[in-house]
Amino acid sequence: MLSCNNITKIFNKGTLNEKKALDDVTLQLNDGDFVTVIGGNGAGKSTLLNAIAGSFFVDGGTLQLDGEDITFMPEHKRARLIGRLFQDPLKGTAPDMTIEENMALAAGRGGKFSFGIGIGKAQRAYFRERLEKLGLGLENRMKNKMGLLSGGQRQAVTLLMATMSVPKLLLLDEHTAALDPATAEKVINLTKEIVEQEHITTLMITHNIHSALECGNRTIMMDDGKIILDINGDERKNMTVEALLQLFRLKSSKELDNDRMLLTK
């Protein structure tokens, strides 16, 4: 489904602050894979997702999605194939537009522009049905401005929006990190539900090692721009948080320094 072949990204090339954020990373995702990504601060997790989404072009290597070479495809074109959620709930939605307007934008993803009415009757009914499934009562607030919702509500709607026209790949960058624990759990469960239902290939960064092992079918660990661990199947099933931390120490010869991760251990 997705293949990253020897991708490299160097920030501030040729200056004192030069940083190899991605160092010859090769990663293959199979159709329907739900991969969780963990790693310390500055390990290159977000850079990997940004590279795949096209926030910048990679300095070396190639990217393929569903057989199509996307290495130099601009970000907005890639967005037709890739759904994406950020850590910051404010990033995924337009605050001054209503919930239904936001959803209409997302529903248009992949399609062409139209001069037709922005939101038709049928579309509104469909949005209502989708919102009802969230169980947050948002179906009755469709004309409310997005900015009035809480972070968790916004993130839930963003998740709906990202998956409404089903993407080939879903990228989640610690999308529950800014939420309180109860809401975070809700959003994680919702994520699992949607990903499973729509059979979406997913790459999820998380700071929560529990959910890293609990969600999906495969876990990779990154350090210093490289993938240092890639587990799935039985090995992953039998993995404990302790053992995983032990492995990290062994592989990178240092302690895991993701501050948020340590807090949720």
Added chain:
Amino acid sequence: MGDVLSFLESSVTQGIIYSLVAIGLFISYRILDIADLTVDGSFTLGAAVSATFTINGKPLLGVFMAIISGMLAGCVTAFLQTKLKIHPIMAGILTMTGLYSINLRVMGKTPTLSLMRIDTIFTPFERLLGDKNASYLVTSVILLLLVLILVIMFFKTHLGLCVRATGNNEAMVRSSSINVDVMKFIALAIANGSVALSGAVLAQYQHSANISMGTGIVIIGLASLIIGEIIVGKKHLIQNAIAVVIGSIVYWIIIALVMRADIDVSDIKLLSALIIILSLSYPVIINKIKFFRQKATGNRLAQTKGEK
């Protein structure tokens, strides 16, 4: 009484013509969140094009061509902003500066074009109604309604939604697979088209076009926009549209009153700037007043408690 009426009539007509500038600024400043200074140039461009066509006996075509030329000017600014990555304010200033020369060329290298005793878009209604001032008002109201309906309808379409979202959250628009650059082209073209239309109609209204008539027009448009928003509100699109018109009319009534009060015409720009400063800082001032009140009551409460 008749004096007051005619005074009101001309302010209202002017307000309606200038409200097209405020519509343009609403699109660039409020929807796209860019202070677009192209406006000073595209307003004059509209006037110049319109006047030139009117002299050649084609007033209506002149208005139409003015809109097209204004849209092109907007596209130039959008190109500088998006493709050449020039800062939005700088991009506007550059287009505006370049337009000065272009406007002079359009006007045949004279700084003023007179349209005295030449048929304009107002002439048909003037013949029909038999009254010059009534025709000015009716014609500009019809034009304004046309523009308002078109703009409101546009922003209700899916494409319009995309443009609105661009100013609101660019990252989100990009991840909805929408080309942000294209949206900026569209928005700036519409905005400057509207501004040029305003210049075009004004030139025919006052029977002259002047190379410097666009100077400071950004400020006038912004002042109108903000005054309107304070009076009418800005909750939804329809309210925005009404606000723009009301704001512009109020602005021109204020200006007319000032002129009557024997204030030097050359001080008008300073006055406009002051009006804008006041209206822009309005929320800050209100908050400060609230804060001081709260502080005062807080102090009083503390005092009474202390006395007990």
